[in-house]
Amino acid sequence: MKKHNFSAGPSILPEVTIKNTAEAVVNFAGTGLSVMEVSHRGKEFTAVMEQANKLFKELLEVPAGYEVVFLGGGASMQFCMVPYNLLSKKAAYLNTGTWASKAIKEAKFFGEVVEVASSKDKNYNYIPRDFDIPSDVDYLHITTNNTIYGTEIRKDMDVKVPLVADMSSDIFSRPLDVSKYAIIYGGAQKNLAPAGLAFALVREDVLGKVDRPIPTMLNYKTHIDGGSMFNTPPVLPVFAALQTLNWLKSNGGLKEMEKRNIRKADILYSEIDRNRLFKGTVQNVDDRSIMNICFVMNDDYQDLNAEFLEFATAQGMVGIKGHRSVGGFRASVYNALPEESVKALVDVMQQFEKKH
Known part of the structure; x- marks a missing residue:
C-alpha cells in the first residue's frame, strides 16, 4: 500500500533528496567515504x-547586502x-501561536517586548x-505560518521598522520580496532538509547595533564571516x-511551487467545506494556510474522530492527527507532497462520508 505522508515535521522530502542523500551516506562525491x-x-x-548558499539566494532572488547561514540548534535557537x-x-x-509565544518568552530576557496583537482569544484560528x-x-517579529493552528501570513508586510520572520514551515513555498525583511529564519525540517539544520537569512546592516557582548556562537557575524563553517556544520x-x-x-522555482501549493490546498479545502462530516478550524479564507490544513469533525459527528483516524490510517494516510491543542486532523501539504496524495485523502474523506 502506498503511504501518503502528511506529517507536520519532520516531513516529506523530495524523492531525489532522499535517494541522493542515501547514496552520499555510502559514497560521497566519489571519495569512497x-x-x-x-x-x-x-x-x-x-x-x-x-x-x-548560492542556490538559496538564487531561488529567493536575494538582493545585495544579505547573507545566508546554516546553523544547528533549530528555529528555537533563533528565538534567542x-x-x-x-x-x-x-x-x-x-502573537499568532505556540511558536510565536515561545519566541516572545525568549525575547523578554533581552529587553522590553510589546505584543502588538494576538489571536490567542480564539485559540489562534485567525x-x-x-x-x-x-x-x-528595534524590530517587529512575525511567524508567517502556524503549523499547529493552520493560519498563514501569505503577503510580505510593509512596515517601517526592521521585520524579522520565522518561516520554518513555509520557506520556499512562494516567492518573497526579501528586501522587506531584516532577518528570515527557520528550521529546515519542513520544506528543505532533515531535522538538525536551521537557516538564517540576515541583512548585514542590522547587525552590530546592540551594546551587549554576544557569545561567539550566538553572534550572526561569527557565522557570516565563517561561511557557516566556524564550527562543524550539520x-x-x-x-x-x-x-x-x-x-x-x-x-x-518558487512561482511554480506556489501554483502547485495553492492547487493542492484548494482541492482539500473545497472538500472540507463540502463534506458534511468535517469543518475547517480556520474560517477566514484569507487566513488559511496552504501548508498546514487543519480540520475537525462537524459538531454533530464528534463521536467519529477516532473512527476516521483509524479509517484513514488504514488506507495509507500518515500523520494526519491534529495537534493536541486543536484536536481533529491536520494535513501538512508541503512542497514535496504530490497532488496525488491530496486527492487520495479527499477520496478517503468521501468514502467515510458515504459510510455514515
Missing part, C-alpha cells in the same frame, strides 16, 4: 556548502539569537490585522538541503 565521515573543510564538502543580536531596548511581536507598531521598536542535513534546492530549481 560517507558524507558523514569526511572533513567539512575538504574540497568536496566545501563545494556543497558554497552551492547550497534574534533578540541577542537585534534587541537594544524594545521589540514588537505578533491572523490579527490593523494593529499598531510602535515606531521606536553536514548531512546541509547536503540534503542542497538536493532539495536543486529539485526546487529543476521544478520551476
